[in-house]
Amino acid sequence: MWPVTLQLGKMLGNDCDNELTRDEKRPLLTKIRHEAQKLSIKGSILLHTFVIFFGISSWLGVNATYIQLPLLVTTAPEQWSLPSFIVIVIQLGNVGALAYSFLQKWIKDATAITIVLALGMIASLLFTFTYNQTAFLFGKERSVTLLVLIFVFAIVGCVSSVLFLPYIGKFKEVYLVTFFIGEGLSGLLPSLVALLQGVGGDPVCGKNGTILTPPQPAFGVQTYFGFVSSIFLLSVVSFLCLHLMPHFNGERVQHFTEIDDSYNATNTRTLSRFNYVYCLVLLGVVCMFTNGLSPSIQSYSCLPYGSFAYHLTVTLTSIVNPTAYFVAYFIPHKSIRIITGLALVSVVFVAYVFATALITPTPFAGTTIGAFLVVTSWVFLVAIQSFIRLAITAIFRDIAGRSLIWIGSVTQLGSFIGSLLAFVLINFTELFRQIDPCAMPLPKQ
Secondary structure, X not given: OHHHHHHHHHHHHHHHHHOOOHHXXXXXXXXXXXXXXXHHHHHHHXXXXXXXXXXXXXXXXXXXXXXXXXXXXXXXXXXXXXXXXXXXXXXXXXXXXXXXXXXXXXXXXXXXXXXXXXXXXXXHHHHHHHOOOOEEEXXXXXXXXXXXXXXXXXXXXXXXXXXXXXXXXXXXXXXXXXXXXXXXXXXXXHHHHHHHHOOOOOOEEOOOOOEEEOOOOOOOHHHHHHHHHHXXXXXXXXXXXXXXXXXXXXXXXXXXXXXXXXXOXXXXXXXXXXXXXXXXXHHHHHHHXXXXXHHHHHHHHXXXXXXXXXXXXXXXXXXXXXXXXXXXXXXXXXXXXXXXXXXXXXXXXXXXXXXHHHOOXXXXXXXXXXXXXXXXXHHHHXXXXXXXXXXXXXXXXXXXXXXXXXXXHHHHHHHHHHHHHHHHHHHHOXXXXXXXXXHOOOOOO
């Protein structure tokens, strides 16, 4: 605002020198107000931009890695079981949030955020050059570098839930919405880039069953994570500008106070004890599938239909996740009956995707209709489960007390149980079997 102040000083100085009347001063003051308003609008737009890039960094690394799985499973020693390792490593990222809870008394939030964002940027740069390096561990070749870097991405994501949101809460409420838009873009933006990347179709196999030509996308994993690194860099710069530029001080809440674990809901809602427990159990089961079992078995469900089907499934489900949250704002989403109905519908899709992952030979393998059905089933499953999670959270937000803490705890517990169960079933049983890509009848692209 200093240019306006300077201009005001000059104008008032001229007014004193020329002894302007009140009527003559009015146009000058009006002009000053207009100039101040223009600067304020420009400042808020710039702040919204910085907040969006700050929000993108939250789960960018995890989402980008997950979207690249159709390419990663073709080269990693774990192959189709790689997603089960990734999912369990992501759950271990909660260690970062736990560590921050112990250290927050000795480290400022801004310093912690800068460190976390820098870790994400460094990890994405290292991923670009070292993601395919392996090591001999526990009797087998393992993607040690890949899993360690994913662990760092998971720390960034988990810490963002307890660190980024409280920081944005110190600004006006409108910027909280902007932050969630940015957080949604952390999945949407990598997905759009992945659509441009493609997966290169299915491998070309020789007569003896060996792969002659692996899938060739428009650009590789290295280029993709080079792009991710640049986004992380923009996030670091955006946060530093957000925190250090005094121009944005006027957009902060002047009397910000920390709140404790409990809270007072604006629109208090009551639930019977049965419905309260029922919603929590349903949320735990949904999270067990959404964050644990489903992503772990997706390769076994989709790859029998070809690399393109797997690539399309991963990309579209990453897009439909934030879309489901957006749609929920325009349709009723706080009815327990509707939530229950959607949960029952989702059972059909859960049964189908698990059937495609477990049954050999895979249903409709080698047909275009089979690829269409599996992609569609995964998209509807993720959309419905995302909607249910948001709906239950919205219901509990209207209940005063520690309801949202229960939501967070059940979400983490369900996700961990699902991840652990999937890891054991995939790696220590024969339920899920990898099929030789050269022995699969694949649909024509």
